[in-house]
Amino acid sequence: QVHLQESGPGLVKPSETLSLICSVSGGSVRGYYWSWIRQPPGKGLEWMGYLYNSGSTNYNPSLKSRVTISLDTSKNHFSLSLTSVTAADTAVYYCARAEITYNLGSGSRNWFDPWGQGTLVIVSS
Amino acid sequence: QSVLTQPPSVSAAPGQKVTISCSGSSSNIGNNYVSWYQQLPGTAPKLLIYDNDKRPSGIPDRFSGSKSGTSATLGITGLQTGDEADYYCGAWDDSLSAGQVFGSGTKVTVL
Numbered sequence: 038q039v040h041l042q043e044s045g046p047g048l049v050k051p052s053e054t055l056s057l058i059c060s061v062s063g064g065s066v067r068g069y070y071w072s073w074i075r076q077p078p079g080k081g082l083e084w085m086g087y088l089y090n091s092g093s094t095n096y097n098p099s100l101k102s103r104v105t106i107s108l109d110t111s112k113n114h115f116s117l118s119l120t121s122v123t124a125a126d127t128a129v130y131y132c133a134r135a136e137i138t139y140n141l142g143s144g145s146r147n148w149f150d151p152w153g154q155g156t157l158v159i160v161s162s
Numbered sequence: 163q164s165v166l167t168q169p170p171s172v173s174a175a176p177g178q179k180v181t182i183s184c185s186g187s188s189s190n191i192g193n194n195y196v197s198w199y200q201q202l203p204g205t206a207p208k209l210l211i212y213d214n215d216k217r218p219s220g221i222p223d224r225f226s227g228s229k230s231g232t233s234a235t236l237g238i239t240g241l242q243t244g245d246e247a248d249y250y251c252g253a254w255d256d257s258l259s260a261g262q263v264f265g266s267g268t269k270v271t272v273l
Contacts, residue, residue, distance in 0.1 A: 147252070150208075155206050
């Protein structure tokens with residue numbers, strides 16, 4: 038059974054870069070889509086983007102200029118980088134495996150399973 | 163402000179049924195599949211329903227999903243205290259601001 042675990046600094050200063058790693062165990066990162074989703078305290082879920090092992094990516098347009106998701110197959114993990122952070126980026130950050138397919142005529146099939154336990158990142162000086 | 167609209171809260175007594183609505187548009191629910199997630203207090207979201215109405219292995223059949231037009235519904239029957247959680251719907255959005263979108267979340271309270 039695939040297990041995901043986020044890791045990284047819990048505190049980042051404004052204007053700096055937030056960097057997180059999602060370690061994948063119980064399966065390979067190859068051949069799947071991987072995603073980051075965040076949740077500000079007391080608020081809902083916000084999709085940040087996804088990555089496929091071919092290197093193709095798709096990012097939330099509202100974050101596109103600041104976010105990068107990358108894959109390291111040798112370490113079986115994928116990463117999140119978010120630049121120029123502000124207090125508004127304070128959130129619990131989740132990594133998840135994504136199922137993403139598109140069927141002409143019936144639309145996109147997207148879901149996220151499993152999820153990591155999440156890691157709280159606070160942006161503050 | 164979420165693209166998909168859900169009621170902030172629903173409640174019912176143990177053993178009863180609740181339904182949670184998720185309203186969208188032709189660019190998301192109307193053209194694409196819906197998924198649902200359960201987030202127990204202090205934990206990560208968990209997939210409950212995918213492809214509008216399919217349950218992953220291990221999800222009891224007390225949970226059901228349906229879709230009609232630009233809206234989707236999650237149903238929970240035989241409500242248990244352990245079902246107290248936040249529930250989110252999700253779908254892909256094909257608009258100019260394309261991407262995965264989620265509902266605002268619904269808090270289920272077991273009375």
